[in-house]
Amino acid sequence: xxxxxxxxxxxxxxxxxxxxxxxxxxxxxxxxxxxxxxxxxxxxxxxxxxxxxxxxxxxxxxxxxxxxxxxxxxxxxxxxxxxxxxxxxxxxxxxxxxxxxxxxxxxxxxxxxxxxxxxxxxxxxxxxxxxxxxxxxxxxxxxxxxxxxxxxxxxxxxxxxxxxxxxxxxxxxxxxxxxxxxxxxxxxxxxxxxxxxxxxxxxxxxxxxxxxxxxxxxxxxxxxxxxxxxxxxxxxxxxxxxxxxxxxxxxxxxxxxxxxxxxxxxxxxxxxxxxxxxxxxxxxxxxxxxxxxxxxxxxxxxxxxxxxxxxxxxxxxxxxxxxxxxxxxxxxxxxxxxxxxxxxxxxxxxxxxxxxxxxxxxxxxxxxxxxxxxxxxxxxxxxxxxxxxxxxxxxxxxxxxxxxxxxxxxxxxxxxxxxxxxxxxxxxxxxxxxxxxxxxxxxxxxxxxxxxxxxxx
Amino acid sequence: xxxxxxxxxxxxxxxxxxxxxxxxxxxxxxxxxxxxxxxxxxxxxxxxxxxxxxxxxxxxxxxxxxxxxxxxxxxxxxxxxxxxxxxxxxxxxxxxxxxxxxxxxxxxxxxxxxxxxxxxxxxxxxxxxxxxxxxxxxxxxxxxxxxxxxxxxxxxxxxxxxxxxxxxxxxxxxxxxxxxxxxxxxxxxxxxxxxxxxxxxxxxxxxxxxxxxxxxxxxxxxxxxxxxxxxxxxxxxxxxxxxxxxxxxxxxxxxxxxxxxxxxxxxxxxxxxxxxxxxxxxxxxxxxxxxxxxxxxxxxxxxxxxxxxxxxxxxxxxxxxxxxxxxxxxxxxxxxxxxxxxxxxxxxxxxxxxxxxxxxxxxxxxxxxxxxxxxxxxxxxxxxxxxxxxxxxxxxxxxxxxxxxxxxxxxxxxxxxxxxxxxxxxxxxxxxxxxxxxxxxxxxxxxxxxxxxxxxx
Numbered sequence: 001x002x003x004x005x006x007x008x009x010x011x012x013x014x015x016x017x018x019x020x021x022x023x024x025x026x027x028x029x030x031x032x033x034x035x036x037x038x039x040x041x042x043x044x045x046x047x048x049x050x051x052x053x054x055x056x057x058x059x060x061x062x063x064x065x066x067x068x069x070x071x072x073x074x075x076x077x078x079x080x081x082x083x084x085x086x087x088x089x090x091x092x093x094x095x096x097x098x099x100x101x102x103x104x105x106x107x108x109x110x111x112x113x114x115x116x117x118x119x120x121x122x123x124x125x126x127x128x129x130x131x132x133x134x135x136x137x138x139x140x141x142x143x144x145x146x147x148x149x150x151x152x153x154x155x156x157x158x159x160x161x162x163x164x165x166x167x168x169x170x171x172x173x174x175x176x177x178x179x180x181x182x183x184x185x186x187x188x189x190x191x192x193x194x195x196x197x198x199x200x201x202x203x204x205x206x207x208x209x210x211x212x213x214x215x216x217x218x219x220x221x222x223x224x225x226x227x228x229x230x231x232x233x234x235x236x237x238x239x240x241x242x243x244x245x246x247x248x249x250x251x252x253x254x255x256x257x258x259x260x261x262x263x264x265x266x267x268x269x270x271x272x273x274x275x276x277x278x279x280x281x282x283x284x285x286x287x288x289x290x291x292x293x294x295x296x297x298x299x300x301x302x303x304x305x306x307x308x309x310x311x312x313x314x315x316x317x318x319x320x321x322x323x324x325x326x327x328x329x330x331x332x333x334x335x336x337x338x339x340x341x342x343x344x345x346x347x348x349x350x351x352x353x354x355x356x357x358x359x360x361x362x363x364x365x366x367x368x369x370x371x372x373x374x375x376x377x378x379x380x381x382x383x384x385x386x387x388x389x390x391x392x393x394x395x396x397x398x399x400x401x402x403x404x405x406x407x408x409x410x411x412x413x414x415x416x417x418x419x420x421x422x423x424x425x426x427x428x429x430x431x432x433x434x435x436x437x438x439x440x441x442x443x444x445x446x447x448x449x450x451x452x453x454x455x456x457x
Numbered sequence: 458x459x460x461x462x463x464x465x466x467x468x469x470x471x472x473x474x475x476x477x478x479x480x481x482x483x484x485x486x487x488x489x490x491x492x493x494x495x496x497x498x499x500x501x502x503x504x505x506x507x508x509x510x511x512x513x514x515x516x517x518x519x520x521x522x523x524x525x526x527x528x529x530x531x532x533x534x535x536x537x538x539x540x541x542x543x544x545x546x547x548x549x550x551x552x553x554x555x556x557x558x559x560x561x562x563x564x565x566x567x568x569x570x571x572x573x574x575x576x577x578x579x580x581x582x583x584x585x586x587x588x589x590x591x592x593x594x595x596x597x598x599x600x601x602x603x604x605x606x607x608x609x610x611x612x613x614x615x616x617x618x619x620x621x622x623x624x625x626x627x628x629x630x631x632x633x634x635x636x637x638x639x640x641x642x643x644x645x646x647x648x649x650x651x652x653x654x655x656x657x658x659x660x661x662x663x664x665x666x667x668x669x670x671x672x673x674x675x676x677x678x679x680x681x682x683x684x685x686x687x688x689x690x691x692x693x694x695x696x697x698x699x700x701x702x703x704x705x706x707x708x709x710x711x712x713x714x715x716x717x718x719x720x721x722x723x724x725x726x727x728x729x730x731x732x733x734x735x736x737x738x739x740x741x742x743x744x745x746x747x748x749x750x751x752x753x754x755x756x757x758x759x760x761x762x763x764x765x766x767x768x769x770x771x772x773x774x775x776x777x778x779x780x781x782x783x784x785x786x787x788x789x790x791x792x793x794x795x796x797x798x799x800x801x802x803x804x805x806x807x808x809x810x811x812x813x814x815x816x817x818x819x820x821x822x823x824x825x826x827x828x829x830x831x832x833x834x835x836x837x838x839x840x841x842x843x844x845x846x847x848x849x850x851x852x853x854x855x856x857x858x859x860x861x862x863x864x865x866x867x868x869x870x871x872x873x874x875x876x877x878x879x880x881x882x883x884x885x886x887x888x889x890x891x892x893x894x895x896x897x898x899x900x901x902x903x904x905x906x907x908x909x910x911x912x913x914x
Binding site for chain 1: 558559560561562563583602603604605609613614616617626630631632633634635636637638639640641642643644645646647649650652653654658669670671672673693696697698699736737739740743796798799800801802830831832861862865866867868869870871872873874878881882885886887888889890892893895896898899900911
């Protein structure tokens with residue numbers, strides 16, 4: 001579906017040299033981090049303002065041109081692949097931090113601001129923005145995919161951390177989904193409807209996010225376990241005990257090996273929990289002692305506790321870099337990344353059954369996860385030029401999703417649907433899926449907003 | 458719009474003596490706690506199961522009969538008044554607590570279970586359900602109105618505490634909005650769309666809620682202040698300091714006088730904060746000392762701290778009973794209850810301007826609020842037989858809402874829209890309001906689901 005000439009002329013007139021047809025630029029916007037085959041848009045727009053996005057939407061709507069919002073391309077389900085061509089709206093120029101309200105613990109940013117930018121701006125204050133999906137993603141993209149990451153256990157996902165959104169609808173209307181008050185019982189929750197809608201209902205151009213206070217004290221711990229069940233049972237008992245951990249991350253032996261090599265560490269190759277405690281100086285001591293006791297009762301092998309900032313930062317940087325570390329296990333590979341989430345009580349069963357299943361997999365497939373939330377990933381390292389490897393990864397992914405759905409879980413804990421999870425939604429939601437489709441049709445009757453994502457056409 | 462004979466026959470056949478036309482029963486379901494003129498439904502159904510609600514919806518949909526879901530009638534915006542007649546679905550027989558998952562900290566209940574029932578069932582365990590709007594409301598009704606209350610500052614509103622909903626749609630389809638996993642990035646957030654939809658999109662028949670661990674230690678404090686600004690600034694600084702209070706409630710002199718009389722207490726008649734601390738035994742001491750210091754710096758007059766359970770329960774029972782205490786200030790009166798919520802940084806300004814405005818009000822009008830959230834209420838005590846008193850209350854309410862909207866606030870922090878707030882939604886949301894209407898039309902094309910609520914017809 002190439003751009004009609006009339007649309008082209010209007011877009012050129014509006015954007016000048018901020019509309020690009022260069023092959024390199026189009027190729028840069030053709031795909032994300034996933035193994036989904038890339039497909040370039042017909043052109044890439046670099047709007048400067050919400051008003052401009054609105055003008056672009058009006059033009060595209062009039063001429064029935066698909067619109068694909070683009071943050072930084074770090075997602076992993078093919079959500080920005082231009083399968084039908086059309087116009088990519090790269091929002092990277094909309095990177096202004098508009099307002100920081102210290103008394104209200106919130107900030108208003110344009111969609112192209114990354115969480116790294118925002119936290120850079122907040123450095124030295126006593127506030128921070130908590131959501132960090134690993135990559136240096138834009139806050140608009142994170143809202144669109146309902147991102148979370150390792151801090152979500154304590155601070156919530158984007159669902160809990162977005163107060164309001166500015167959105168451009170298919171026809172160019174600009175809406176603000178909510179006021180800046182922390183709570184409201186007035187009308188339908190449009191904010192949460194757009195959070196996680198992956199550009200299929202409108203283009204998020206502005207985000208009001210919650211900020212949190214930097215805790216007084218931080219400490220971390222690492223603990224290897226004889227097996228995954230022991231690690232997960234430690235997590236369950238810690239949650240049960242109401243200990244307010246900030247992060248609870250599990251890495252299996254293969255993932256830990258990758259992290260050791262990439263970050264020059266020497267953790268013992270066992271299923272291992274990375275933990276973070278936050279609170280008052282006294283509180284973190286209290287927490288870590290209690291979790292140490294729980295870990296020991298479950299056979300934890302060596303609970304290493306650290307308050308030293310350098311050591312702690314090294315640990316979390318290593319966890320943060322795990323994705324790239326894992327890719328290095330097989331240079332030149334891409335990752336088919338799975339993302340199931342189940343109730344925590346089912347997590348050990350789900351991981352153990354998955355590990356059993358993976359014994360017959362020929363690909364490197366490390367496992368790691370945000371186990372406090374019941375969310376874990378297996379990264380299948382595939383040669384993107386070998387279709388049978390992608391098929392093999394997809395085969396095991398499908399079995400993982402089916403297993404998670406059988407355990408009251410979801411096909412995606414944090415990555416979104418994109419192209420990769422569309423076929424699971426109907427099973428996951430049953431008749432509620434039809435309601436989602438009806439919403440899509442209401443908001444986007446001509447199927448122009450990131451078409452083909454979330455739903456098959 | 459009386460019930461058509463054909464519908465009547467089918468409903469009788471389905472429900473037998475669980476379909477009532479008795480004038481007393483209809484009158485009991487004609488209104489809520491608000492001063493909105495009651496209007497009885499044509500009949501009241503007492504379904505036993507989701508399947509039965511679905512059958513009722515099919516019959517009503519076929520014969521175009523309005524459906525009004527009813528929990529316990531404790532709401533305050535006229536949300537269950539049968540302005541167009543039709544069938545009231547009283548869900549009180551659907552009061553089964555279906556599942557409690559201790560490892561996952563969640564519970565699955567039928568819509569007619571009250572939060573009091575659920576916490577009764579949990580008594581003696583280390584878990585509790587946190588949302589308490591004051592009245593012994595049903596969890597289905599609380600989900601429908603996005604209820605909150607004094608615990609919301611720490612534990613969130615129904616928005617944060619509902620994991621999934623079972624809903625019967627207008628045409629009788631039964632859907633489950635989400636899996637029981639704690640987080641998901643798969644598809645549109647139907648759960649949050651139904652939370653706060655006030656029966657206008659479907660009938661909530663089942664709710665999966667989050668549970669929280671009972672804290673190890675609890676303590677409370679009461680502190681009078683020379684003026685409201687000093688109290689609110691104490692709240693802001695406490696939030697800023699990241700002190701994890703459980704509750705922060707403000708009562709003005711009139712509200713405190715009512716509470717003193719009703720609950721046999723003798724607090725000094727000054728703007729007063731009621732505070733609750735939760736955590737470890739050491740943590741609550743630490744918190745209360747720090748808040749005591751902040752209060753003192755803002756002119757707090759006498760920070761009284763209590764760990765004694767009897768004293769603490771008496772305090773919070775008194776706060777809990779404030780609504781009834783206030784009604785006793787004028788026996789026979791009803792309350793027109795306002796419910797604005799603004800960013801906390803604007804709260805002192807908003808309350809002070811409101812108090813200034815209320816100097817010309819002839820009605821008793823105590824003020825109290827969940828100030829940690831920026832949410833406060835003025836209760837205008839009116840003689841329901843005196844229309845000019847209701848008009849006077851509505852006049853001041855309108856001015857309060859306009860003031861809140863000017864301060865980036867919302868017309869309802871926790872009570873919902875019902876009949877009372879419909880005319881403010883358009884101003885609050887601008888073009889986003891049209892999107893809400895479009896969702897309503899998509900879900901309920903014949904306008905049968907609690908018609909006239911949230912939107913004027």
